[in-house]
Amino acid sequence: MLPTANLNPPFNITRASHVCLAVTDLARSRDFYRDVIGLIVTAETDDTVYLRGLEEAAHHSLVLRNVESEPLALYVGFRVRMAEDIDAAERYLASTGIRCERVEIPHQGPTLRFRDPVGTHIELTASMDVVDRRMQSYNEFRAGSPQRLDHFQVVSHDVQTATEFWSTLGMRMSEYTARDGTDELWGTWLEVKGNTHDLVFTNGHGPRLHHFAYTVPDTTSLIHAADVAGSLGFGDEIDRGPGRHGISNALFLYLRDPDQHRIELFTSHYQFIDLEDRPMRWDLSNPRRAQLWGMPASRRWFFEASKFPGEPVRKPLLQAKPETLEDSLSIH
Structure with a gap:
């Protein structure tokens, strides 16, 4: 029998939100996503680059973190509707035996991390810093x-x-x-x-x-x-x-x-x-x-x-x- 959606879920996920990758050459990866793909660099530090799409008002949808070891997918992120949904997610996941962790992440509001039952690394966040959309800055459109x-x-x-x-x-x-x-x-x-x-x-x-x-x-x-x-x-x-x-x-x-x-x-x-x-x-x-x-x-x-x-x-x-x-x- 096919799984069916719970129309009254324990907390409210609203969309796919962001992904964080470990990369071995931060500058080269930044240049690839900016110049070959066409993303906007929102901010960068010595070890992290934050990027977003032209429509996006959220601070980032792609995070690149510099590592000296192997490249990895650190986690995929979803937005929940409100901060209360982070509380509800924490309670629900704990009740099912899934270990979760509150984390402080730059440019994000309340954030929770966990592994789903098949090992996918997940991050939920309720909010992000707001930045300007660039969807009508056609002079900034590049690559894709x-x-x-x-x-x-x-x-x-x-x-x-x-x-x-x-x-x-x-x-x-x-x-x-x-x-x-x-x-x-x-x-x-x-x-x-x-x-x-x-x-x-x-x-x-x-x-x-x-x-x-x-x-x-x-x-x-x-x-x-x-x-x-x-x-x-x-x-x-x-x-x-x-x-x-x-x-x-x-x-x-x-x-x-x-x-x-x-x-x-x-x-x-x-x-x-x-x-x-x-x-x-x-x-x-x-x-x-x-x-x-x-x-x-x-x-x-x-x-x-x-x-x-x-x-x-x-x-x-x-x-x-x-x-x-x-x-x-x-x-x-």
Whole structure:
């Protein structure tokens, strides 16, 4: 039976909010996200850079922290509606046996950290410092002109457990992938803000952050981002696309940063708001779920992702071999 959303959750999550990455060369990563992707640098210190999209009034949606060891995905962040929701989240998570921690974070209001049942590192915050939106500062649009952070995709060894947990917290499943003829979940697209997804879980060795994604104004912005990446020497870091997903209907472009963290730029997904609307099912055997047109993804797109600190990567409960670009080329 498919998990269903709790319409009266114990606290109110409003959207995907921010992501924090550990990077090994802070200046090079800052330059990549500013010049190749097009984000705005809000602030920087000796060891941290804060960036945001052009539409965003929140102080940051991407945080880069300098490390001397390996690059990692430190956590993915969600906004809750009010400070009282942080209190409610703390009480609820403790009641279910999940350890959580209050933390003081620059430019953020009340903030809580925890690990979900499949090991995803999560941060909840109730507020951020407010900064000027730049959505009409067209002279500052560059590369892909990313507007706002939209969602995260996490690779998990147990998609069913992850989906059940987040459904309990009020997330609705807009689309899902299942083995043909069953409801055995291989991928779930979960939302709280009324489009197709804020958080995605896909089957694989996890927990690992597969990518985080920003919306862009239009298709031309995706092509321009690819051109800029090529002209600045990052053409080999175009990981996939441009193309169109079956799931979500989005036009997409994936790139890898200097530490191989993956970012998606995309446009044109749809609304999923009405409660009578049912999630769209995709059979695992249907290749159109991943691309309506274009070549299949490469092996590295399927099998490489960013680890969370201190989390052992577990073998997936479900086993399958995806069709990759390399497989397609060998056939032809």
